[in-house]
Amino acid sequence: xxxFDLSLRAERAHLWQDRVFIAVAWSLxxxxxxxxxxxxxxLFYRGAGAISLDLLWQSPRGFPxxxxxxxxxxxxxxxxxxxxxxxxxxxxxxxxxxYLTEYSASDRLRRAASFCAECLAGVPAIIYGLFGYSFxxxxxxxxxxxxxxxxxxxxxxxxxxxxxxxEALRAVEEKYRETGxxxxxxxxxxxxxxxxxxARAGVLAAVVLAAGHAFGSAAPVLLTASVVMSKGGLDxxxxxxxxxxxxxxxxxxxxxxxxxxxxxxxxxLLLLAANFSVMRSKSxxxx
Amino acid sequence: MTVSGAAGNFSARVSSxxxxxxxxxxxxxxxxxxxxxxxxxxxxxxTLVVVLLMVAREAYPVLFSRSGLWGLLITESWxxxxxxxxxxxxxxxxxxxxxxxxxLSLAVPLGFGIGIFIAEIAPAAxxxxxxPCLELLAGIPSVVYGFFGYVTLVPWFETSFEMxxxxxxxxxxxxxxxxxxxxxxxxxxxxxxxVPGDVKEAALALGVNRCWMTTRVxxxxxxxxxxxxVALGLGRALGETLAVLMLAGNSxxxxxxxxxxxxxxxxxxxxxxxxxxxxxxxQEALFxxxxxxxxxxxxxxxxxxRLKRRMLHGRV
Numbered sequence: 001x002x003x004f005d006l007s008l009r010a011e012r013a014h015l016w017q018d019r020v021f022i023a024v025a026w027s028l029x030x031x032x033x034x035x036x037x038x039x040x041x042x043l044f045y046r047g048a049g050a051i052s053l054d055l056l057w058q059s060p061r062g063f064p065x066x067x068x069x070x071x072x073x074x075x076x077x078x079x080x081x082x083x084x085x086x087x088x089x090x091x092x093x094x095x096x097x098x099y100l101t102e103y104s105a106s107d108r109l110r111r112a113a114s115f116c117a118e119c120l121a122g123v124p125a126i127i128y129g130l131f132g133y134s135f136x137x138x139x140x141x142x143x144x145x146x147x148x149x150x151x152x153x154x155x156x157x158x159x160x161x162x163x164x165x166x167e168a169l170r171a172v173e174e175k176y177r178e179t180g181x182x183x184x185x186x187x188x189x190x191x192x193x194x195x196x197x198x199a200r201a202g203v204l205a206a207v208v209l210a211a212g213h214a215f216g217s218a219a220p221v222l223l224t225a226s227v228v229m230s231k232g233g234l235d236x237x238x239x240x241x242x243x244x245x246x247x248x249x250x251x252x253x254x255x256x257x258x259x260x261x262x263x264x265x266x267x268x269l270l271l272l273a274a275n276f277s278v279m280r281s282k283s284x285x286x287x
Numbered sequence: 288m289t290v291s292g293a294a295g296n297f298s299a300r301v302s303s304x305x306x307x308x309x310x311x312x313x314x315x316x317x318x319x320x321x322x323x324x325x326x327x328x329x330x331x332x333x334t335l336v337v338v339l340l341m342v343a344r345e346a347y348p349v350l351f352s353r354s355g356l357w358g359l360l361i362t363e364s365w366x367x368x369x370x371x372x373x374x375x376x377x378x379x380x381x382x383x384x385x386x387x388x389x390x391l392s393l394a395v396p397l398g399f400g401i402g403i404f405i406a407e408i409a410p411a412a413x414x415x416x417x418x419p420c421l422e423l424l425a426g427i428p429s430v431v432y433g434f435f436g437y438v439t440l441v442p443w444f445e446t447s448f449e450m451x452x453x454x455x456x457x458x459x460x461x462x463x464x465x466x467x468x469x470x471x472x473x474x475x476x477x478x479x480x481x482v483p484g485d486v487k488e489a490a491l492a493l494g495v496n497r498c499w500m501t502t503r504v505x506x507x508x509x510x511x512x513x514x515x516x517v518a519l520g521l522g523r524a525l526g527e528t529l530a531v532l533m534l535a536g537n538s539x540x541x542x543x544x545x546x547x548x549x550x551x552x553x554x555x556x557x558x559x560x561x562x563x564x565x566x567x568x569x570q571e572a573l574f575x576x577x578x579x580x581x582x583x584x585x586x587x588x589x590x591x592x593r594l595k596r597r598m599l600h601g602r603v
Contacts, residue, residue, distance in 0.1 A: 014496055021498035025408045028400030032417050032472065035465060036424040039435055046438075092334070095327025103321050113332060115592050120335045122588040124526025126553050127581050130560075130574060131338040134345050138565050155338060158331055188320040216428025219528035222557055244430040244529070251434055251533060261438075264431045275426050279419060 077240030084150025129220030149225020164206020382549030389460025398471025478512020
């Protein structure tokens with residue numbers, strides 16, 4: 001009887017342990033929902049009121065600067081930097097990935113290169129910013145400029161795109177390569193007609209991800225390209241405003257919290273839109 | 288041999304000659320393509336290596352400076368305006384260490400919990416909704432996190448702890464924790480999901496509950512991957528710039544408690560680089576600090592690579 005009692009008690013403890021475990025797991029999972037949603041809702045709640053067409057279309061005004069007016073030069077500057085960066089990094093990264101998956105016969109090279117790229121993707125953006133500052137801005141005398149910032153952001157994106165494109169190309173099944181090559185056509189032909197159409201969406205997703213990362217990163221831009229205020233109008237050799245650095249200046253110089261909320265919200269919404277489009281294309285591919 | 292036979296033979300030969308010509312043309316095109324792709328790969332990786340070498344080149348004179356590496360890291364404080372200038376970054380690396388420790392000690396349990404939830408507990412529909420949420424969390428830029436902390440945590444600290452300014456290592460660490468949770472969570476979920484099903488079934492068949500099965504069996508099997516998740520979070524936290532710049536308080540005093548203000552290495556660099564003369568000892572010290580940070584991060588990444596490989600081999 002006593003033994004039976006004991007086993008019953010053990011069983012109950014067992015059951016309770018399981019219940020507590022599952023409850024804790026659910027509440028942590030719930031936190032995973034609540035954190036991102038509450039941050040976005042908070043920004044929306046405080047910033048949506050300040051968003052207007054004027055904000056999107058006008059230059060900053062007021063005193064201290066940015067206290068009123070718009071953020072148009074910042075949006076333009078951010079876009080220009082990212083596009084310039086893509087022009088630098090896209091051919092290198094995608095070309096390199098194509099060599100690794102389509103041409104390289106050495107598994108060792110492939111492993112070494114992807115390890116290298118992963119390490120470089122882990123190097124913080126500020127290190128690339130330091131390079132941009134000492135080499136591009138000072139040594140090549142580009143000064144603080146759109147060109148220097150664009151190249152620096154290109155370097156930030158390079159390893160991310162390389163890894164993403166490599167994974168996307170590798171995800172195409174080997175049989176498509178083998179059948180093509182068995183028919184005697186060249187590797188470039190196999191790549192163009194068999195591999196690229198299947199990998200394109202994945203490569204694009206990696207590019208958008210990297211571009212979003214660069215769009216929101218302020219540290220390398222602070223060191224190579226940004227100014228508190230520009231009149232708008234883009235010129236490769238002159239500095240630009242960007243959304244993230246504008247937000248930083250607004251906060252650090254305590255210009256206007258209202259404008260800061262609006263800037264942060266626009267920045268997040270633009271990135272969300274980019275991420276969302278990638279996710280949609282990804283889920284469509286999976287179906 | 289008939290005439291037509293000879294002609295047929297001839298035309299066959301011509302066509303074979305032609306096709307061999309075509310092959311050699313093709314292979315020329317092929318060679319061009321191969322080498323241009325190889326060139327792009329070398330250019331890509333080469334550029335990145337040059338970046339790191341350039342940073343090292345700017346930093347190395349510190350080794351031969353008056354105070355040397357020891358002075359930079361341990362004995363000197365940061366007083367660039369005093370005579371002679373003191374260019375030590377100990378306050379910065381101690382701040383970085385403090386902020387990272389706070390962030391990891393919160394983000395690791397949280398991230399592991401979410402990872403276990405995704406891999407084991409969550410129904411498929413919830414899993415599918417949770418993953419984009421985590422991606423969203425990972426996609427919010429650092430400067431927005433910094434701003435978010437600045438308008439929520441900082442005033443809250445000021446009122447509830449009666450601090451003169453709410454900017455502190457603790458505030459920076461808390462926000463940093465939120466920033467690295469998605470990385471820890473998704474990497475650990477991936478590691479747990481990679482544990483083969485028969486291990487799980489064997490455990491459940493012995494009659495243990497899910498708690499026991501997860502903590503004693505799954506987590507042990509996924510241990511290298513879980514460790515990689517922590518290392519990934521660590522690498523992120525060490526290199527994070529804008530959020531800690533805006534929240535840690537940017538003070539060059541040596542921090543004594545988490546509620547003190549501090550200045551992590553990244554914040555120090557952003558704050559001081561603009562005022563450092565080109566080639567000045569100050570600039571060299573900043574680059575050296577960055578180099579130390581980078582070496583640590585690359586070491587952490589190497590560790591991740593090792594662990595990932597072991598995770599894959601463990602599975603096969």
